[in-house]
Amino acid sequence: MERRRFLSACAALAGMAGVGEAPAEWVTASPRLYARSRLVDTFGAPLKASKLAARTNYVFNYPFASTPCFLLDLGRPVAGADGILRANGAQYAWTGGVGRSHSVVAYSAICAHKLAYPTREVSFIRFQSDRPPTSDANVIHCCADHSVYDPSAGARVVSGPAPQPLAAILLDYDSDRDELAALGTVGAEQFDAFFDKYDFKLALEYGAGKAKVPAGDTTVVRELTQYCKQTIQC
Numbered sequence: 693m694e695r696r697r698f699l700s701a702c703a704a705l706a707g708m709a710g711v712g713e714a715p716a717e718w719v720t721a722s723p724r725l726y727a728r729s730r731l732v733d734t735f736g737a738p739l740k741a742s743k744l745a746a747r748t749n750y751v752f753n754y755p756f757a758s759t760p761c762f763l764l765d766l767g768r769p770v771a772g773a774d775g776i777l778r779a780n781g782a783q784y785a786w787t788g789g790v791g792r793s794h795s796v797v798a799y800s801a802i803c804a805h806k807l808a809y810p811t812r813e814v815s816f817i818r819f820q821s822d823r824p825p826t827s828d829a830n831v832i833h834c835c836a837d838h839s840v841y842d843p844s845a846g847a848r849v850v851s852g853p854a855p856q857p858l859a860a861i862l863l864d865y866d867s868d869r870d871e872l873a874a875l876g877t878v879g880a881e882q883f884d885a886f887f888d889k890y891d892f893k894l895a896l897e898y899g900a901g902k903a904k905v906p907a908g909d910t911t912v913v914r915e916l917t918q919y920c921k922q923t924i925q926c
Contacts, residue, residue: 722784722878723784723862723876723877723878724876724877724878724881725862725875725876726754726755726874726875726876726877726906726907727755727906727907727908727909728864728873728874728875728909729754729755729873729874729906729907729908729909729910729911730871730872730873730909730910730911731752731763731871731872731873731874731910731911731913732910732911732912732913733912733913734912734913734914734918736910736912738869738871739871739872739913740870740871741765741790741791741792741796741865741870741871741872742791742792742870744763744765744796745765746765746766746767746795747764747765747766747767747819747821747830748764748765748819748821748915749762749764749818749819749915749916749917749923750762750763750764750913750914750915750916751763751801751810751913751914751915751916751919752874752911752912752913752914753907753911753912754861754874754907754911755874755876755877755883755906755907756883756903756904756905756906756907757898757902757903757904757905757906757907757908758894758897758898758902758903758904759800759802759883759886760800760801760802760809760810760919761798761799761800761801761861761874762798762799762800762801762818762819762832762843763796763797763798763872763913764796764797764798764799764819764843765791765795765796766789766795766796766797766830766843766844767795768793768795768844769789769793769794769795770788770789770794770795770797770844771788771789771794772785772786772787772788772846773785773786773788773845773846773848774786776845776846776848776857776879777856777857778856778857778879778880779804779855779856779880780880784878784879785878786846786860786878786879787862787878790863790864790865790872791865791870791872792867792870796863796865796872797843797844797860797863798860798861798863798874799832799841799843799847799858799859799860799861800858800859800860800861800877800881800882801817801858802858802859802882802883802886803816803817803834803836803837803839803854803858804839804849804854804855804856804857804858804880804882805834805836805837805839805852805853805854805855806836806837807882807885807886807889807890808834808836808837809886810916810919810920811920812897812919812920812921813920813921813922814920814921814922814923814924815916815919815920815922815923815924816834816835816836816924817832817833817834817835817836818832818833818916818923818924819831819832819833819843820832820833820925830843830844831843831850832847832858833926834852834854835924835925835926837852837853838851838852838853838926839851839852839853839854840852840854841854841857841858846860846879847859847860847879856879856880857879857880858879859877859878859879859880859881859882860877860878860879861874861876861877862874862875862876862877862878863875874907874911887903887904891903
């Protein structure tokens with residue numbers, strides 16, 4: 693049932709481009725599907741969605757080997773949202789949380805402002821469950837320039853210079869097995885700009901031409917604290 697509902701939602705979003713009454717901007721804001729990649733733990737076993745710690749940063753790479761994403765269990769049901777705006781004025785809809793409690797969401801971890809992202813050494817962007825002096829609780833905060841996103845509302849921009857939300861990762865949830873897979877994105881991708889900006893760095897880390905390789909049939913999920921050495925707090 694969960695998978696059928698997900699696929700129906702994707703079909704509805706994609707199909708809006710062909711509806712006579714739909715505004716023209718929906719044509720450029722449809723979901724983009726990539727190869728299906730099952731989320732696994734560090735031992736290669738399928739990740740169980742119910743085992744995710746609530747309000748904790750997890751990262752995985754999708755849809756490419758070098759493009760990081762956040763996986764979050766927000767600890768409460770999260771409804772979908774429509775009318776989310778990209779920087780070019782195009783609108784799109786987000787299907788909301790998945791999992792048994794509809795609380796699991798995923799977003800690209802590449803900031804929509806200056807493309808800060810979690811690296812092996814340091815991360816300036818992360819989900820914060822508490823309330824520090826400079827922001828609110830339960831938001832994704834990029835400390836590079838203080839762009840703040842709401843993960844419970846399609847990663848809409850709450851404050852700061854980011855011109856648009858983080859791209860959402862479309863998740864397929866198998867309720868019988870309690871397993872997750874990434875299928876695509878919705879919203880404004882930053883991948884081309886990311887590869888252009890960090891071309892030399894990514895080539896050193898992944899090898900020449902390998903940063904753009906698709907994530908593969910599986911992608912490993914790790915806690916952010918295991919993925920990078922230091923997370924900047926602000």
